[in-house]
Protein backbone atom coordinates (compact mmCIF):
# COMPACT_ATOMS: atom_id res chain seq x y z
CA UNK A 1 0.00 0.00 0.00
CA UNK A 2 2.91 2.27 0.77
CA UNK A 3 4.35 1.56 -2.65
CA UNK A 4 1.05 2.36 -4.38
CA UNK A 5 0.68 5.55 -2.39
CA UNK A 6 4.26 6.47 -3.29
CA UNK A 7 3.62 5.80 -6.98
CA UNK A 8 0.53 7.99 -6.83
CA UNK A 9 2.47 10.78 -5.17
CA UNK A 10 5.20 10.43 -7.82
CA UNK A 11 2.71 10.70 -10.69
CA UNK A 12 0.97 13.70 -9.10
CA UNK A 13 4.26 15.54 -8.57
CA UNK A 14 5.61 14.71 -12.02
CA UNK A 15 2.43 15.95 -13.67
CA UNK A 16 2.42 19.07 -11.50
CA UNK A 17 6.07 19.83 -12.39
CA UNK A 18 5.17 19.49 -16.04
CA UNK A 19 2.16 21.80 -15.75
CA UNK A 20 4.20 24.31 -13.75
CA UNK A 21 6.88 24.45 -16.46
CA UNK A 22 4.23 25.05 -19.10
CA UNK A 23 2.57 27.68 -16.93
CA UNK A 24 5.89 29.53 -16.51
CA UNK A 25 6.53 29.36 -20.26
CA UNK A 26 3.08 30.78 -20.84
CA UNK A 27 1.79 27.61 -22.48
CA UNK A 28 -1.66 26.13 -22.09
CA UNK A 29 -1.96 23.48 -19.45
CA UNK A 30 -2.37 19.87 -20.45
CA UNK A 31 -5.83 18.38 -20.14
CA UNK A 32 -6.58 15.28 -18.14
CA UNK A 33 -6.76 13.22 -21.33
CA UNK A 34 -3.33 14.44 -22.44
CA UNK A 35 -1.84 13.72 -19.02
CA UNK A 36 -3.44 10.32 -19.02
CA UNK A 37 -1.75 9.53 -22.33
CA UNK A 38 1.55 10.64 -20.85
CA UNK A 39 0.99 8.34 -17.90
CA UNK A 40 0.68 5.40 -20.28
CA UNK A 41 3.95 6.46 -21.93
CA UNK A 42 5.67 6.64 -18.55
CA UNK A 43 4.41 3.21 -17.58
CA UNK A 44 5.70 1.79 -20.86
CA UNK A 45 9.06 3.53 -20.68
CA UNK A 46 12.16 1.73 -19.50
CA UNK A 47 13.06 4.46 -17.05
CA UNK A 48 9.70 4.46 -15.23
CA UNK A 49 8.75 0.83 -15.77
CA UNK A 50 8.25 0.41 -12.01
CA UNK A 51 5.10 2.53 -12.31
CA UNK A 52 3.49 -0.34 -14.19
CA UNK A 53 3.51 -2.32 -10.94
CA UNK A 54 1.00 0.07 -9.41
CA UNK A 55 -2.70 -0.17 -10.34
CA UNK A 56 -3.52 2.26 -13.12
CA UNK A 57 -6.86 3.61 -11.88
CA UNK A 58 -5.51 5.14 -8.66
CA UNK A 59 -2.71 6.74 -10.70
CA UNK A 60 -5.24 8.27 -13.09
CA UNK A 61 -7.25 9.47 -10.10
CA UNK A 62 -4.24 11.51 -8.99
CA UNK A 63 -4.24 13.25 -12.36
CA UNK A 64 -7.90 14.03 -11.84
CA UNK A 65 -7.09 15.37 -8.36
CA UNK A 66 -4.48 17.62 -9.94
CA UNK A 67 -7.02 18.81 -12.49
CA UNK A 68 -9.37 19.68 -9.62
CA UNK A 69 -6.59 21.45 -7.71
CA UNK A 70 -5.94 23.60 -10.78
CA UNK A 71 -9.61 24.36 -11.22
CA UNK A 72 -9.82 25.42 -7.56
CA UNK A 73 -6.79 27.62 -8.04
CA UNK A 74 -8.18 29.36 -11.12
CA UNK A 75 -11.53 29.82 -9.39
CA UNK A 76 -9.61 31.44 -6.49
CA UNK A 77 -10.86 28.79 -4.10
CA UNK A 78 -7.38 27.56 -3.25
CA UNK A 79 -3.67 28.31 -3.46
CA UNK A 80 -1.56 27.12 -6.38
CA UNK A 81 -1.29 23.30 -6.26
CA UNK A 82 1.63 22.16 -4.16
CA UNK A 83 3.95 19.20 -4.49
CA UNK A 84 3.03 16.32 -2.22
CA UNK A 85 5.74 15.57 0.30
CA UNK A 86 6.29 12.20 1.84
CA UNK A 87 6.93 13.74 5.26
CA UNK A 88 3.54 15.34 5.37
CA UNK A 89 1.97 11.95 5.77
CA UNK A 90 -1.04 12.55 3.58
CA UNK A 91 -0.54 9.56 1.37
CA UNK A 92 -3.63 8.13 -0.19
CA UNK A 93 -4.91 6.40 -3.28
CA UNK A 94 -8.40 5.85 -4.60
CA UNK A 95 -10.05 3.06 -6.56
CA UNK A 96 -12.74 4.82 -8.58
CA UNK A 97 -14.31 1.70 -10.09
CA UNK A 98 -16.77 -0.09 -7.78
CA UNK A 99 -16.47 -3.23 -9.91
CA UNK A 100 -12.79 -3.46 -9.03
CA UNK A 101 -13.21 -4.03 -5.29
CA UNK A 102 -15.36 -6.24 -3.10
CA UNK A 103 -16.69 -5.59 0.37
CA UNK A 104 -17.37 -8.39 2.84
CA UNK A 105 -18.84 -6.51 5.78
CA UNK A 106 -19.79 -9.58 7.81
CA UNK A 107 -16.17 -10.61 7.98
CA UNK A 108 -14.76 -7.07 8.15
CA UNK A 109 -12.66 -7.43 5.06
CA UNK A 110 -12.30 -5.68 1.72
CA UNK A 111 -10.81 -6.88 -1.54
CA UNK A 112 -8.53 -4.34 -3.23
CA UNK A 113 -7.12 -4.86 -6.75
CA UNK A 114 -3.50 -6.06 -6.84
CA UNK A 115 -3.51 -6.25 -3.02
CA UNK A 116 -6.11 -8.87 -2.17
CA UNK A 117 -8.30 -9.27 0.91
CA UNK A 118 -7.50 -6.82 3.71
CA UNK A 119 -9.02 -6.88 7.18
CA UNK A 120 -10.32 -3.65 8.64
CA UNK A 121 -12.06 -2.39 11.74
CA UNK A 122 -15.53 -1.08 11.03
CA UNK A 123 -16.48 2.39 12.29
CA UNK A 124 -20.03 2.21 10.92
CA UNK A 125 -22.23 0.13 8.68
CA UNK A 126 -21.75 0.71 4.97
CA UNK A 127 -25.17 1.44 3.45
CA UNK A 128 -26.10 1.75 -0.18
CA UNK A 129 -24.41 1.14 -3.49
CA UNK A 130 -20.60 1.23 -3.43
CA UNK A 131 -19.05 4.05 -5.47
CA UNK A 132 -15.33 4.22 -4.69
CA UNK A 133 -12.73 3.39 -2.07
CA UNK A 134 -9.92 5.54 -0.74
CA UNK A 135 -6.99 4.07 1.15
CA UNK A 136 -5.05 6.62 3.19
CA UNK A 137 -2.19 6.71 5.66
CA UNK A 138 -2.42 9.07 8.62
CA UNK A 139 -0.03 9.28 11.58
CA UNK A 140 1.03 5.67 11.48
CA UNK A 141 -2.30 4.08 10.56
CA UNK A 142 -3.97 3.01 7.35
CA UNK A 143 -7.59 3.98 6.78
CA UNK A 144 -10.11 2.87 4.21
CA UNK A 145 -13.01 5.17 3.30
CA UNK A 146 -15.91 3.85 1.28
CA UNK A 147 -18.21 6.18 -0.60
CA UNK A 148 -21.72 4.97 -1.32
CA UNK A 149 -24.92 6.21 -2.89
CA UNK A 150 -28.44 5.64 -1.66
CA UNK A 151 -31.87 7.20 -1.71
CA UNK A 152 -32.95 8.97 1.44
CA UNK A 153 -36.22 10.68 2.17
CA UNK A 154 -35.98 14.44 1.98
CA UNK A 155 -36.01 15.64 5.56
CA UNK A 156 -37.95 18.65 6.75
CA UNK A 157 -35.55 21.13 8.34
CA UNK A 158 -36.06 22.20 11.91
CA UNK A 159 -35.62 25.70 13.31
CA UNK A 160 -35.36 29.12 11.72
CA UNK A 161 -32.70 31.31 10.15
CA UNK A 162 -29.53 32.46 11.89
CA UNK A 163 -26.41 34.48 11.05
CA UNK A 164 -22.97 33.38 12.24
CA UNK A 165 -19.88 35.52 12.74
CA UNK A 166 -16.65 33.56 12.92
CA UNK A 167 -13.93 35.14 14.98
CA UNK A 168 -10.85 34.74 17.07
CA UNK A 169 -12.11 35.79 20.51
CA UNK A 170 -15.21 33.63 20.07
CA UNK A 171 -15.06 30.83 17.56
CA UNK A 172 -18.64 31.48 16.45
CA UNK A 173 -21.18 34.08 17.50
CA UNK A 174 -24.80 33.53 16.46
CA UNK A 175 -27.19 36.37 15.73
CA UNK A 176 -29.48 35.08 18.50
CA UNK A 177 -26.72 35.76 21.03
CA UNK A 178 -25.46 32.21 21.41
CA UNK A 179 -21.73 31.84 21.16
CA UNK A 180 -19.22 29.04 20.92
CA UNK A 181 -15.91 29.63 22.66
CA UNK A 182 -12.77 28.50 20.87
CA UNK A 183 -11.01 25.39 22.11
CA UNK A 184 -8.46 26.25 24.71
CA UNK A 185 -7.07 22.81 25.35
CA UNK A 186 -4.20 23.41 22.96
CA UNK A 187 -1.94 25.08 25.52
CA UNK A 188 -0.82 21.73 26.90
CA UNK A 189 -0.26 20.35 23.42
CA UNK A 190 1.61 23.45 22.40
CA UNK A 191 4.19 22.85 25.12
CA UNK A 192 4.62 19.18 24.35
CA UNK A 193 4.79 19.91 20.63
CA UNK A 194 7.56 22.43 21.19
CA UNK A 195 9.50 19.99 23.35
CA UNK A 196 9.10 17.17 20.85
CA UNK A 197 10.21 19.40 17.98
CA UNK A 198 13.24 20.57 19.91
CA UNK A 199 14.16 16.98 20.74
CA UNK A 200 13.88 16.10 17.06
CA UNK A 201 16.10 18.99 15.99
CA UNK A 202 18.86 17.73 18.30
CA UNK A 203 18.98 14.32 16.61
CA UNK A 204 21.09 13.49 13.58
CA UNK A 205 18.81 13.85 10.57
CA UNK A 206 17.45 10.55 9.18
CA UNK A 207 19.03 8.55 12.04
CA UNK A 208 16.98 5.95 13.93
CA UNK A 209 16.48 8.29 16.90
CA UNK A 210 15.48 11.11 14.58
CA UNK A 211 12.84 8.88 12.99
CA UNK A 212 11.51 8.02 16.45
CA UNK A 213 11.40 11.68 17.46
CA UNK A 214 9.65 12.47 14.21
CA UNK A 215 6.88 9.97 14.92
CA UNK A 216 6.37 11.62 18.28
CA UNK A 217 5.97 15.04 16.66
CA UNK A 218 3.54 13.62 14.12
CA UNK A 219 1.46 12.03 16.87
CA UNK A 220 1.05 15.35 18.65
CA UNK A 221 0.08 17.02 15.38
CA UNK A 222 -2.47 14.28 14.81
CA UNK A 223 -3.84 14.68 18.33
CA UNK A 224 -4.28 18.43 17.84
CA UNK A 225 -5.99 17.83 14.50
CA UNK A 226 -8.31 15.25 16.09
CA UNK A 227 -9.33 17.57 18.91
CA UNK A 228 -10.10 20.32 16.43
CA UNK A 229 -12.01 18.03 14.12
CA UNK A 230 -14.06 16.78 17.06
CA UNK A 231 -14.84 20.35 18.12
CA UNK A 232 -15.80 21.41 14.61
CA UNK A 233 -18.06 18.39 14.19
CA UNK A 234 -19.84 18.91 17.50
CA UNK A 235 -20.37 22.62 16.79
CA UNK A 236 -21.52 22.19 13.19
CA UNK A 237 -23.87 19.36 14.20
CA UNK A 238 -25.44 21.41 16.99
CA UNK A 239 -26.02 24.42 14.72
CA UNK A 240 -27.28 22.48 11.70
CA UNK A 241 -29.71 20.43 13.80
CA UNK A 242 -31.44 23.47 15.26
CA UNK A 243 -31.50 25.77 12.20
CA UNK A 244 -33.02 25.47 8.74
CA UNK A 245 -31.02 28.31 7.19
CA UNK A 246 -27.58 29.46 8.26
CA UNK A 247 -25.95 32.62 6.89
CA UNK A 248 -22.20 32.98 6.93
CA UNK A 249 -19.66 35.30 5.36
CA UNK A 250 -18.38 34.31 1.93
CA UNK A 251 -14.69 34.55 2.77
CA UNK A 252 -11.93 33.40 0.47
CA UNK A 253 -10.40 30.09 1.45
CA UNK A 254 -7.07 31.82 1.94
CA UNK A 255 -8.59 34.13 4.54
CA UNK A 256 -10.32 31.27 6.24
CA UNK A 257 -7.23 29.14 6.64
CA UNK A 258 -5.08 32.05 7.73
CA UNK A 259 -7.53 32.99 10.43
CA UNK A 260 -4.91 33.49 13.13
CA UNK A 261 -3.64 36.56 11.34
CA UNK A 262 -7.16 37.89 11.31
CA UNK A 263 -8.46 40.16 8.62
CA UNK A 264 -7.65 43.76 7.89
CA UNK A 265 -10.87 44.66 9.63
CA UNK A 266 -10.17 42.66 12.73
CA UNK A 267 -6.56 41.61 13.10
CA UNK A 268 -5.89 38.50 15.15
CA UNK A 269 -4.30 38.86 18.51
CA UNK A 270 -1.81 36.07 18.08
CA UNK A 271 -0.12 37.18 14.91
CA UNK A 272 3.34 37.21 16.43
CA UNK A 273 2.87 33.62 17.52
CA UNK A 274 2.00 32.50 14.02
CA UNK A 275 5.27 30.72 13.48
CA UNK A 276 5.52 27.34 11.85
CA UNK A 277 5.43 25.76 15.28
CA UNK A 278 2.09 27.18 16.23
CA UNK A 279 0.36 27.21 12.90
CA UNK A 280 -1.46 23.97 13.46
CA UNK A 281 -2.68 25.19 16.82
CA UNK A 282 -3.81 28.62 15.73
CA UNK A 283 -5.58 27.44 12.64
CA UNK A 284 -9.23 27.60 13.62
CA UNK A 285 -10.49 25.49 10.77
CA UNK A 286 -13.09 27.96 9.51
CA UNK A 287 -13.08 26.52 6.04
CA UNK A 288 -13.56 23.00 7.34
CA UNK A 289 -16.35 24.30 9.59
CA UNK A 290 -18.14 25.88 6.64
CA UNK A 291 -17.75 22.68 4.64
CA UNK A 292 -19.25 20.62 7.46
CA UNK A 293 -22.10 23.07 8.03
CA UNK A 294 -22.98 23.01 4.36
CA UNK A 295 -23.26 19.25 4.00
CA UNK A 296 -24.93 18.74 7.38
CA UNK A 297 -27.54 21.39 6.63
CA UNK A 298 -28.20 19.72 3.28
CA UNK A 299 -28.61 16.37 5.03
CA UNK A 300 -31.17 17.91 7.36
CA UNK A 301 -33.04 19.58 4.51
CA UNK A 302 -31.65 23.01 5.36
CA UNK A 303 -29.41 25.41 3.52
CA UNK A 304 -26.25 27.49 3.90
CA UNK A 305 -26.27 31.05 2.51
CA UNK A 306 -22.99 32.80 1.78
CA UNK A 307 -23.24 36.58 2.15
CA UNK A 308 -20.83 39.31 0.94
CA UNK A 309 -18.37 39.95 3.78
CA UNK A 310 -17.71 43.67 3.14
CA UNK A 311 -18.18 45.85 6.22
CA UNK A 312 -20.15 43.32 8.25
CA UNK A 313 -18.21 44.43 11.31
CA UNK A 314 -18.52 48.18 10.65
CA UNK A 315 -22.15 48.54 9.68
CA UNK A 316 -24.64 49.65 12.31
CA UNK A 317 -27.52 47.14 12.30
CA UNK A 318 -29.71 49.84 13.76
CA UNK A 319 -29.30 52.86 11.44
CA UNK A 320 -27.12 51.38 8.67
CA UNK A 321 -24.25 53.83 9.17
CA UNK A 322 -20.91 52.39 7.97
CA UNK A 323 -17.74 53.60 9.63
CA UNK A 324 -14.46 52.28 10.90
CA UNK A 325 -15.04 54.42 13.98
CA UNK A 326 -18.01 52.26 14.88
CA UNK A 327 -15.44 49.80 16.23
CA UNK A 328 -13.50 51.61 18.98
CA UNK A 329 -11.96 48.31 20.12
CA UNK A 330 -11.74 44.74 18.92
CA UNK A 331 -14.79 43.55 20.82
CA UNK A 332 -16.87 46.72 21.12
CA UNK A 333 -19.29 48.19 18.65
CA UNK A 334 -20.58 51.72 19.15
CA UNK A 335 -22.29 53.53 16.30
CA UNK A 336 -20.96 57.09 15.94
CA UNK A 337 -24.21 58.05 14.28
CA UNK A 338 -26.98 56.68 16.47
CA UNK A 339 -25.10 55.49 19.52
CA UNK A 340 -26.14 51.86 19.26
CA UNK A 341 -23.81 49.76 21.39
CA UNK A 342 -23.18 46.07 21.48
CA UNK A 343 -20.68 43.30 21.32
CA UNK A 344 -18.88 43.57 17.96
CA UNK A 345 -19.16 39.88 17.08
CA UNK A 346 -22.90 39.89 17.76
CA UNK A 347 -23.28 42.96 15.56
CA UNK A 348 -21.38 41.12 12.83
CA UNK A 349 -23.69 38.11 13.15
CA UNK A 350 -26.82 40.31 12.98
CA UNK A 351 -25.51 42.03 9.84
CA UNK A 352 -24.74 38.66 8.28
CA UNK A 353 -28.28 37.51 9.07
CA UNK A 354 -29.87 40.58 7.51
CA UNK A 355 -27.78 40.14 4.36
CA UNK A 356 -28.87 36.51 4.20
CA UNK A 357 -32.50 37.59 4.43
CA UNK A 358 -31.86 40.11 1.64
CA UNK A 359 -30.50 37.32 -0.54
CA UNK A 360 -33.64 35.26 0.10
CA UNK A 361 -35.76 38.27 -0.82
CA UNK A 362 -33.81 38.80 -4.03
CA UNK A 363 -34.52 35.17 -4.89
CA UNK A 364 -38.19 35.88 -4.44
CA UNK A 365 -38.54 33.68 -1.36
CA UNK A 366 -41.18 34.33 1.22
CA UNK A 367 -39.38 36.42 3.81
CA UNK A 368 -42.35 38.11 5.34
CA UNK A 369 -43.29 38.09 8.96
CA UNK A 370 -41.55 35.02 10.26
CA UNK A 371 -38.09 35.82 8.99
CA UNK A 372 -38.17 39.52 9.54
CA UNK A 373 -39.53 38.93 12.99
CA UNK A 374 -36.56 36.76 13.65
CA UNK A 375 -34.21 39.52 12.56
CA UNK A 376 -35.98 42.02 14.75
CA UNK A 377 -35.95 39.54 17.59
CA UNK A 378 -32.18 39.26 17.39
CA UNK A 379 -31.80 42.97 17.94
CA UNK A 380 -31.86 43.60 21.65
CA UNK A 381 -34.70 45.75 22.91
CA UNK A 382 -32.32 48.44 24.08
CA UNK A 383 -30.97 48.75 20.56
CA UNK A 384 -34.38 49.31 19.05
CA UNK A 385 -35.04 51.93 21.65
CA UNK A 386 -31.72 53.57 20.95
CA UNK A 387 -32.60 53.97 17.31
CA UNK A 388 -35.86 55.63 18.14
CA UNK A 389 -34.30 57.91 20.67
CA UNK A 390 -31.74 59.15 18.20
CA UNK A 391 -34.41 60.31 15.84
CA UNK A 392 -36.02 62.41 18.48
CA UNK A 393 -32.99 63.92 19.98
CA UNK A 394 -29.63 63.89 21.54
CA UNK A 395 -27.17 61.15 22.11
CA UNK A 396 -27.64 61.47 25.82
CA UNK A 397 -30.32 58.85 25.64
CA UNK A 398 -28.04 56.28 24.10
CA UNK A 399 -28.21 52.93 25.81
CA UNK A 400 -25.81 52.55 28.65
CA UNK A 401 -25.94 48.82 28.90
CA UNK A 402 -24.82 46.28 26.42
CA UNK A 403 -26.65 43.04 26.28
CA UNK A 404 -25.11 40.33 28.36
CA UNK A 405 -25.86 37.31 26.25
CA UNK A 406 -26.07 33.87 27.63
CA UNK A 407 -23.15 31.64 27.05
CA UNK A 408 -23.55 28.36 25.29
CA UNK A 409 -20.18 26.76 25.44
CA UNK A 410 -19.69 23.83 23.18
Ligand SMILES: [Zn+2]
Nearest residue numbers: 316319335338
Ligand atom coordinates in the same frame (compact mmCIF):
# COMPACT_ATOMS: atom_id res chain seq x y z
ZN1 LIG B 1 -26.28 53.46 14.09
